[in-house]
Amino acid sequence: MAEVRVERLVKAYGAARALDEVTLDFPDGGFFGLLGPSGSGKTTLLRAIAGFVLPDTGRVFIGGEPVENVPVEHREIGMVFQNYALFPNMTVEENVAFGLHVRKTGAAETAKRVKEALDLVQLGHLAARKTHQLSGGQRQRVAMARAIVTRPRVLLLDEPLSALDKALRVDMQIELKRIQREVGITTIFVTHDQEEALTLSDRIGILKDGKLVRHGPPREVYDDPRNPFTAQFLGDANLIEGKPEPEGLRLSDGTLLPGLKGPTIAVRPESLKLDTTEPAAPFRLRARLQQRIFGGAMGTCIIDWQGRPLKAVGRDADFRGLPDAGDVWLSWPRESTIEFAAKA
Amino acid sequence: MAGTIAGQDRRKAFMLLSPAYLWLTVAVFLPLSAMAYFSFLSEVPFDGRDWHFTIANYRAFFETGTYATLLWKSLKLGLVVTAVSVVIGFPCAYVLAKVVKGRAREALFLLVILPFWSNSLVRIFSWAIVLRGNGVLDRAVNAVLPWDVKLNLMFSPTAIVIGLVHSYLPYVILTSYLALQAIDDSLIEAARSLGAKRRTILWRLILPLAAPGIIAGAVLIFVPVVGSFMEPRLLGGRLGTYYGTVIEDQFVAVFNWPLGAALSFILLAVVLAILAAASPVLKRAAT
Ligand SMILES: Nc1ncnc2c1ncn2[C@@H]1O[C@H](COP(=O)(O)OP(=O)(O)OP(=O)(O)O)[C@@H](O)[C@H]1O
Numbered sequence: 155m156a157e158v159r160v161e162r163l164v165k166a167y168g169a170a171r172a173l174d175e176v177t178l179d180f181p182d183g184g185f186f187g188l189l190g191p192s193g194s195g196k197t198t199l200l201r202a203i204a205g206f207v208l209p210d211t212g213r214v215f216i217g218g219e220p221v222e223n224v225p226v227e228h229r230e231i232g233m234v235f236q237n238y239a240l241f242p243n244m245t246v247e248e249n250v251a252f253g254l255h256v257r258k259t260g261a262a263e264t265a266k267r268v269k270e271a272l273d274l275v276q277l278g279h280l281a282a283r284k285t286h287q288l289s290g291g292q293r294q295r296v297a298m299a300r301a302i303v304t305r306p307r308v309l310l311l312d313e314p315l316s317a318l319d320k321a322l323r324v325d326m327q328i329e330l331k332r333i334q335r336e337v338g339i340t341t342i343f344v345t346h347d348q349e350e351a352l353t354l355s356d357r358i359g360i361l362k363d364g365k366l367v368r369h370g371p372p373r374e375v376y377d378d379p380r381n382p383f384t385a386q387f388l389g390d391a392n393l394i395e396g397k398p399e400p401e402g403l404r405l406s407d408g409t410l411l412p413g414l415k416g417p418t419i420a421v422r423p424e425s426l427k428l429d430t431t432e433p434a435a436p437f438r439l440r441a442r443l444q445q446r447i448f449g450g451a452m453g454t455c456i457i458d459w460q461g462r463p464l465k466a467v468g469r470d471a472d473f474r475g476l477p478d479a480g481d482v483w484l485s486w487p488r489e490s491t492i493e494f495a496a497k498a
Numbered sequence: 499m500a501g502t503i504a505g506q507d508r509r510k511a512f513m514l515l516s517p518a519y520l521w522l523t524v525a526v527f528l529p530l531s532a533m534a535y536f537s538f539l540s541e542v543p544f545d546g547r548d549w550h551f552t553i554a555n556y557r558a559f560f561e562t563g564t565y566a567t568l569l570w571k572s573l574k575l576g577l578v579v580t581a582v583s584v585v586i587g588f589p590c591a592y593v594l595a596k597v598v599k600g601r602a603r604e605a606l607f608l609l610v611i612l613p614f615w616s617n618s619l620v621r622i623f624s625w626a627i628v629l630r631g632n633g634v635l636d637r638a639v640n641a642v643l644p645w646d647v648k649l650n651l652m653f654s655p656t657a658i659v660i661g662l663v664h665s666y667l668p669y670v671i672l673t674s675y676l677a678l679q680a681i682d683d684s685l686i687e688a689a690r691s692l693g694a695k696r697r698t699i700l701w702r703l704i705l706p707l708a709a710p711g712i713i714a715g716a717v718l719i720f721v722p723v724v725g726s727f728m729e730p731r732l733l734g735g736r737l738g739t740y741y742g743t744v745i746e747d748q749f750v751a752v753f754n755w756p757l758g759a760a761l762s763f764i765l766l767a768v769v770l771a772i773l774a775a776a777s778p779v780l781k782r783a784a785t
């Protein structure tokens with residue numbers, strides 16, 4: 155177990171930079187979620203830590219030691235691949251034992267640790283199966299057991315749940331978190347699914363075009379995204395632009411939002427309130443309700459403000475009394491306004 | 499009606515398959531049965547010669563030790579050529595499948611296939627030019643080495659093995675290549691992440707997974723090499739008497755087709771018996 159640090163990591167493919175000066179700390183024993191749109195460099199970062207990608211410049215530390223010159227097989231990592239990469243010529247048990255055989259662990263010790271690992275992922279009863287006789291969720295567990303049985307210093311997971319269907323994915327998220335907590339390995343987890351990242355991680359990092367745009371504990375990043383990209387990528391956000399004036403932010407329809415600096419602010423869809431009569435709140439806009447979408451417990455309203463689509467979500471009860479379409483007032487409390495630093 | 503649809507399907511299937519059956523009948527079954535028939539005759543039934551049914555041709559194999567000795571020699575040749583081909587071919591296939599990419603791969607493939615496209619006689623005679631005393635190889639070696647060596651591989655078992663390996667190498671390269679291509683790179687990466695070195699990955703992962711392809715290639719080589727006659731004759735000279743050349747003699751030189759046919763069937767039986775005996779081992783390696 156060890157902390158991981160990458161420092162000013164750069165990896166270019168031709169002219170494009172898959173990683174652009176990424177500096178990031180992954181605390182010891184923590185669960186770190188890496189998020190970002192497709193092609194943003196998540197896999198590249200993970201593979202650079204694993205040693206499959208050699209960075210052009212920059213440094214990688216595992217447990218405080220630089221590892222740029224350490225080949226993959228000596229980095230003592232555990233990795234779970236998106237397709238699980240189980241060895242098809244071996245049984246479940248042999249798959250899990252592989253890393254121990256490679257380390258020439260004694261037979262008794264190997265048997266004991268394989269059993270422990272399989273019990274941890276609750277697959278003890280399938281030890282003798284061949285891997286092609288397993289379901290997707292079971293394969294995922296075998297891959298986990300195989301990756302942790304060698305007690306690696308860091309566990310790297312590249313979208314390990316993306317091949318599973320929604321229900322199983324939620325089960326496996328809970329399972330993954332439980333296993334990680336029991337073993338206490340520093341875990342770095344790549345995912346497309348922001349909800350997954352928010353639920354599982356102690357810390358998250360958001361990548362865009364190879365750059366790290368924001369990182370920190372999930373709640374902190376969510377509440378204070380610091381840049382419009384993060385605000386929109388993590389959760390959902392309505393971006394509102396205007397001209398800064400001494401008294402506040404002047405919007406294109408003439409509304410003044412007193413005390414805000416701008417030029418861009420964001421409001422979460424769940425913070426927007428809709429009314430047919432003018433509300434007393436200082437931050438309010440005149441807009442057109444275009445569509446109400448019923449979604450079970452939660453509903454969504456699609457709103458048009460100055461030709462820009464905005465979104466509000468809430469319990470269906472919150473939207474009671476609104477017309478299906480028509481002019482409405484939008485308002486939100488001052489404390490749920492998201493402001494960005496002058497330069498994002 | 500299900501019955502009629504099934505009937506139509508069957509008719510359609512039969513029509514689609516009939517060319518294949520026809521081909522099998524004409525190209526495989528007829529000649530084979532003709533040969534089987536010949537093998538039980540005392541004489542070739544041409545030119546109004548006297549002939550009768552006999553098993554003397556099969557007895558001949560067992561009555562003199564010569565045929566069995568030659569068959570043993572041919573089987574050993576088959577083993578050696580197969581082994582050499584696998585040892586050379588598998589690394590080639592590995593490089594093709596896992597190391598080179600793009601253009602270079604296409605070019606290398608062409609080189610591998612080339613022996614297939616050249617006439618076998620031309621191929622063998624080119625080897626003769628290379629291997630004979632004062633030939634290309636002899637001169638090249640002497641040009642490089644400071645001392646004098648006499649290098650004449652022509653008319654030796656080595657020459658036969660070289661010629662046969664060259665002819666049949668593409669089989670094992672192609673079958674191994676296909677098997678190696680099917681191995682996902684992430685398996686190799688997973689093994690490396692678990693701490694495995696190249697050797698371990700080769701022995702525990704790549705060889706077991708590629709085994710079906712290697713075995714298929716080995717069988718494709720072994721069977722024809724045991725019965726081969728052209729390479730032994732042209733590159734082996736006086737030493738080039740093998741089971742295959744004896745069979746060829748019966749058909750071409752001494753015109754004893756019945757004996758040649760009987761020897762061929764014995765060869766077929768022996769090869770099938772070997773493959774059957776080896777199949778449990780091969781099957782285990784292939785799973
Ligand atoms: N081997 C490679 N050769 C060339 N370009 C590459 C290579 N690997 C990655 N890239 C490029 O680097 C960028 C980052 O790729 P990466 O796989 O890290 O993205 P990602 O964030 O994992 O995306 P996804 O969510 O789709 O998996 C992409 O633009 C990709 O095209």
Ligand SMILES: [Mg+2]
Pocket residue numbers: 196197198
């Ligand atoms: Mg990726």
